[in-house]
Every structure is written in C-alpha cells, then in structure tokens.
Amino acid sequence: MTSARFDIDIRPITQAEHPEWLRAVKTGFLQNPVISEEELAARSERFEVCRYLGAFDGDRCVATFRSFDQEVTAVGGGLISADAISSVTVTATHRRRGLLTRMMNQDLAAAKERGDTVATLIAAEYPIYGRYGFGPATQSVEWTVDIPRAGLDPRWSGPGDGGRIDIVDAEDVRKFGPELHERVRRLIPGVIDRDDWWWRLNTGAVRVEPKWKEPFYALYRGADGEVEGLVVYEVDDKWGDAKQPQDTATVRDLIAATPAAERALWSFLCSIDWVTGIKSGSRAPDDLLPLLLPDARAARVTSAVDWLWVRILDVVRALESRTYEGTGSLVLEVADRAGLTGGRFRLETSAQGASCTPTTESAELTLDVADLARLWLGDESVVRLAALGRVQEERAGAALSADALLRTSRRPWCPDMF
Numbered sequence: 528m529t530s531a532r533f534d535i536d537i538r539p540i541t542q543a544e545h546p547e548w549l550r551a552v553k554t555g556f557l558q559n560p561v562i563s564e565e566e567l568a569a570r571s572e573r574f575e576v577c578r579y580l581g582a583f584d585g586d587r588c589v590a591t592f593r594s595f596d597q598e599v600t601a602v603g604g605g606l607i608s609a610d611a612i613s614s615v616t617v618t619a620t621h622r623r624r625g626l627l628t629r630m631m632n633q634d635l636a637a638a639k640e641r642g643d644t645v646a647t648l649i650a651a652e653y654p655i656y657g658r659y660g661f662g663p664a665t666q667s668v669e670w671t672v673d674i675p676r677a678g679l680d681p682r683w684s685g686p687g688d689g690g691r692i693d694i695v696d697a698e699d700v701r702k703f704g705p706e707l708h709e710r711v712r713r714l715i716p717g718v719i720d721r722d723d724w725w726w727r728l729n730t731g732a733v734r735v736e737p738k739w740k741e742p743f744y745a746l747y748r749g750a751d752g753e754v755e756g757l758v759v760y761e762v763d764d765k766w767g768d769a770k771q772p773q774d775t776a777t778v779r780d781l782i783a784a785t786p787a788a789e790r791a792l793w794s795f796l797c798s799i800d801w802v803t804g805i806k807s808g809s810r811a812p813d814d815l816l817p818l819l820l821p822d823a824r825a826a827r828v829t830s831a832v833d834w835l836w837v838r839i840l841d842v843v844r845a846l847e848s849r850t851y852e853g854t855g856s857l858v859l860e861v862a863d864r865a866g867l868t869g870g871r872f873r874l875e876t877s878a879q880g881a882s883c884t885p886t887t888e889s890a891e892l893t894l895d896v897a898d899l900a901r902l903w904l905g906d907e908s909v910v911r912l913a914a915l916g917r918v919q920e921e922r923a924g925a926a927l928s929a930d931a932l933l934r935t936s937r938r939p940w941c942p943d944m945f
C-alpha cells in the first residue's frame with residue numbers, strides 16, 4: 528500500500544544507499560534499472576564530489592536529486608559559482624505529491640547559504656522549472672549539412688593559415704583537451720567547467736554506458752604549434768545501392784580558442800572523403816557553421832531548443848560579475864516569490880565594470896527573477912519579454928535602453944550536458 532505523502536522521508540543518502548539511489552534514477556528516467564558493476568564503479572568515483580538527496584518510502588528510494596559545484600562563464604569571461612542540479616526524478620508511483628518541490632527548496636536554500644551566485648540545470652521538460660525561478664539562459668541548435676549541396680571546393684587539403692590538423696588518440700585528448708578548454712571557456716558565456724572525470728568519461732577511460740563507440744579525435748594547431756581546437760566525431764558506415772559512400776559524421780564535441788581554429792575544423796569535417804552529411808551536435812544559435820558554406824541552405828536546422836537553465840540566487844553578484852557592452856544605468860524591481868533574492872536594484876555599467884546596489888528609487892522595469900535569468904547571459908531581448916507582458920516597463924523606453932546594456936554581440940552557449 529502506498530504511504531501517505533507526509534511519511535516520505537527526504538534526506539542525504541549514504542554511500543551504501545548509492546546503488547539503490549542509482550536504480551531509482553534509472554527507473555525515473557525509464558532506463559534499464561539494473562546497474563552494471565562497471566557503471567557503479569564509475570559513478571562511485573563521483574560520490575564525494577556530489578550532494579545527493581533521496582526520498583525513501585520504507586527502504587525504497589522513490590525520488591532522487593543531485594547537485595554539485597560548477598563554474599559557469601558569465602558575459603566577459605568571469606567564472607561564476609553555480610549549484611548544478613541533475614538526476615532529478617520522482618518515481619511514477621509517487622508523482623505530484625510535492626516531492627520535487629521539497630527537494631528543490633532544500634537544495635536551493637543550501638546553495639544560497641553556501642553563497643552560490645546561481646543554480647543551473649538542463650531541463651528534461653520545459654514546464655517544470657520556471658516555478659522555482661529558473662529561466663532558459665542559452666539555446667542549443669543542431670544542423671544537418673548536406674555536403675554535396677554546400678558548394679565547397681573539393682580540393683581543400685588543409686588549413687591555409689599555417690595551422691595544421693592531426694588525428695590523435697584519446698590519450699592526447701586527455702593531455703591537451705583540459706588546457707584548451709580552460710582557454711575556450713573564458714571566451715564564451717554559458718560554458719561550464721569540465722573536470723578530469725568529464726575528460727575520462729568522454730574519451731572512454733571511464734564507462735557508464737553499456738556500449739562505448741570510440742570516436743575520431745582531431746586537434747588543430749596554430750602556426751606556432753599551439754593546440755587551439757579539438758573536434759571529436761563519429762562516422763557511420765553507409766553505402767548507397769550504386770556503391771556510393773554515404774557516411775554521416777556526427778560531432779560529439781568541437782571547441783576552438785580562435786576563429787581560425789573553428790573555421791579549420793568545420794572545413795576539415797566537411798571535406799572528409801566518403802562523408803556526405805554532417806550532424807553538428809549541440810551548437811550556439813550563431814555558430815559559424817552555416818555561413819562557412821558557400822550555400823548556407825545546405826545546413827538545415829534540425830533542432831533548436833532551450834538548453835542551460837539558470838536560477839539567480841544573488842541578483843547583486845550575478846549582475847556585477849558580468850560585463851556590459853554599453854554604458855548606462857537601470858533600476859530593476861526583481862520579484863522572487865521564493866524569497867531567495869529579489870528587491871529593487873540600481874545597475875550602473877561602464878567599460879570599467881558594473882555596480883548593482885539596492886535602491887529605493889522608482890523602478891524602470893519590473894520583472895520576475897526567472898526572466899532576469901533569461902536576460903543574464905545576454906541571449907534574450909527585454910523588448911521581446913515586454914511585448915509578451917513578462918517584463919513591465921515603468922518608464923517608457925526602458926526596455927530598449929535595457930537591451931542596449933544587457934545584450935551581447937555573440938550569443939551564449941553551453942556545449943555540455945550534465
């Protein structure tokens with residue numbers, strides 16, 4: 528018989544409960560609930576670095592929640608402390624009794640107390656997290672490229688800028704990837720840090736999936752020999768009826784510290800003999816890829832979705848920790864029904880930096896903390912949110928002047944899943 532909802536105990540799990548907790552995660556995500564020894568060993572390595580909550584009905588874990596320390600890049604390259612949330616599940620037998628709300632409230636309160644500036648997550652479904660003050664702060668776009676239609680020069684034989692591309696093995700990626708990523712992440716708002724476990728997991732040294740397919744890895748080195756780009760891709764092995772190769776290369780990762788490296792790696796992928804299609808994987812909406820092709824229509828958008836969701840836990844720190852392309856000021860009234868942050872603030876921006884201070888002056892814009900999260904990394908337009916009735920203009924023209932401060936010339940991007 529099902530217990531009454533107030534009987535369900537939510538608490539941090541012990542390591543001995545980790546296998547039962549993992550089984551509950553798999554059940555919630557409708558995956559094979561049996562955990563292999565290999566997966567358990569791999570996930571146990573992370574036990575100390577994560578915070579786990581479990582809801583227990585008797586001995587059975589019926590809801591799961593995990594968070595860990597993360598750094599997310601703000602506009603301008605600052606590394607911001609985030610409470611990254613993942614593995615959120617409530618078993619179907621116990622849904623809609625408030626278990627998610629209880630776990631979320633507990634975790635966000637702890638993150639606030641620790642002093643994290645934001646919380647982050649990647650939402651399985653759009654309608655779940657807005658009620659907790661999260662808003663989508665980056666978008667993810669995937670393209671499929673029809674190479675024969677792209678108008679590329681079939682004689683391409685490598686970057687013409689003094690740089691070179693080399694196919695390497697997983698060990699080289701573990702050697703050069705982390706340092707490259709450290710450079711890249713300071714350049715792009717929305718990028719999150721990758722630890723050693725991430726690199727081992729994504730190069731097959733640690734395995735949580737039953738089947739691992741070794742991909743191809745290639746590094747771009749600039750004229751001075753420095754590693755400036757990495758692409759990881761897999762290729763299917765398809766042939767047409769008339770003995771024509773019809774392979775598709777699917778990108779798992781493509782990061783570059785310079786535009787030259789980025790252009791060279793896309794050109795390389797689009798020129799591999801036998802490859803007639805490219806699946807770009809998750810990219811920023813303003814990725815260079817389509818416009819690198821003489822016929823940009825050869826790149827078709829096959830997915831365009833919200834990606835990194837942000838919950839601002841400290842308005843002052845969040846707004847002061849990013850840079851602004853414009854100089855000006857703005858008085859914002861931020862509503863936060865959970866009472867974690869919010870209030871009225873005066874934001875002043877200039878090339879020297881930004882200040883955000885509580886004020887009693889009249890507000891120029893009123894908005895919810897979830898909508899401030901949409902604006903934080905510069906991806907959303909205040910004018911658009913005002914047209915939707917989500918942002919209220921208390922002074923005519925304030926939305927337009929806010930856009931001049933908050934928006935950015937390139938769009939944020941979070942390449943990773945967590």
Ligand SMILES: CC(=O)SCCNC(=O)CCNC(=O)[C@H](O)C(C)(C)COP(=O)(O)OP(=O)(O)OC[C@H]1O[C@@H](n2cnc3c(N)ncnc32)[C@H](O)[C@@H]1OP(=O)(O)O
Pocket residue numbers: 555556612613614615616617618621622623624625626627628629648649650651652654655658
């Ligand atoms: C970061 C990540 O890990 S994303 C992965 C999220 N997990 C999944 O999608 C796995 C499958 N789904 C589930 O496990 C559960 O349905 C959850 C975790 C999404 C929700 O858990 P529940 O315990 O049922 O949520 P809870 O009862 O606390 O609901 C809180 C509110 O959210 C609403 N809600 C919950 N899930 C959804 C949903 N999928 N879509 C729309 N609204 C939802 C509830 O109706 C409720 O609304 P109210 O406050 O207006 O009454």
